[in-house]
Amino acid sequence: xxxxxxxxxxxxxxxxxxxxxxxxxxxxxxxxxxxxxxxxxxxxxxxxxxxxxxxxxxxxxxxxxxxxxxxxxxxxxxxxxxxxxxxxxxxxxxxxxxxxxxxxxxxxxxxx
Amino acid sequence: xxxxxxxxxxxxxxxxxxxxxxxxxxxxxxxxxxxxxxxxxxxxxxxxxxxxxxxxxxxxxxxxxxxxxxxxxxxxxxxxxxxxxxxxxxxxxxxxxxxxxxxxxxxxxxxxxxx
Numbered sequence: 001x002x003x004x005x006x007x008x009x010x011x012x013x014x015x016x017x018x019x020x021x022x023x024x025x026x027x028x029x030x031x032x033x034x035x036x037x038x039x040x041x042x043x044x045x046x047x048x049x050x051x052x053x054x055x056x057x058x059x060x061x062x063x064x065x066x067x068x069x070x071x072x073x074x075x076x077x078x079x080x081x082x083x084x085x086x087x088x089x090x091x092x093x094x095x096x097x098x099x100x101x102x103x104x105x106x107x108x109x110x111x112x
Numbered sequence: 113x114x115x116x117x118x119x120x121x122x123x124x125x126x127x128x129x130x131x132x133x134x135x136x137x138x139x140x141x142x143x144x145x146x147x148x149x150x151x152x153x154x155x156x157x158x159x160x161x162x163x164x165x166x167x168x169x170x171x172x173x174x175x176x177x178x179x180x181x182x183x184x185x186x187x188x189x190x191x192x193x194x195x196x197x198x199x200x201x202x203x204x205x206x207x208x209x210x211x212x213x214x215x216x217x218x219x220x221x222x223x224x225x226x227x
Contacts, residue, residue, distance in 0.1 A: 032214065032215075044218040098168060102156075103154070
């Protein structure tokens, strides 16, 4: 069964810290992987997409890496800010144009 | 920047009633999706739609559910006879291939409450 797991479920850090969120997937034959941000009661905002042939993608203070063979991805957030507080979701696609399979998310709280 | 829009933002309905959730995907996108998220749970896939037909559906998407693209811009999800367990946030998403690798863009969601 294709499953996505995110660890930790919740994380609280002081402002300014660098942090890493983890995502693992059981079937390594992915097409791509997307990281999303979800604010409470809101929709999903796409942060980064990594194609299966790529090792990492960067956007501002965010860097996502992909190790397909081990079934893992990490989202690195540099110099965290209170505005980064949200739930971060990892999702994988196995077929081009197909469905996304989501992890349960990591709820991040950045304290001023 | 183009975005996916959804209406209504909140729908309250009685058990057994029909509801239609509406979405306007990003205009040049070709792939369309519905997902749902029950409070406190994972986002779950319902159905995908491409070239005017369903390309994949989940076990959740039974005969009570249907999708339509009635006019080339809107994309709707209909639930014929709602149940209490249909209460959830419903998200529409769309994607394209060209230069974007099927990156999916999500709408703000419709919160469906079945009483």
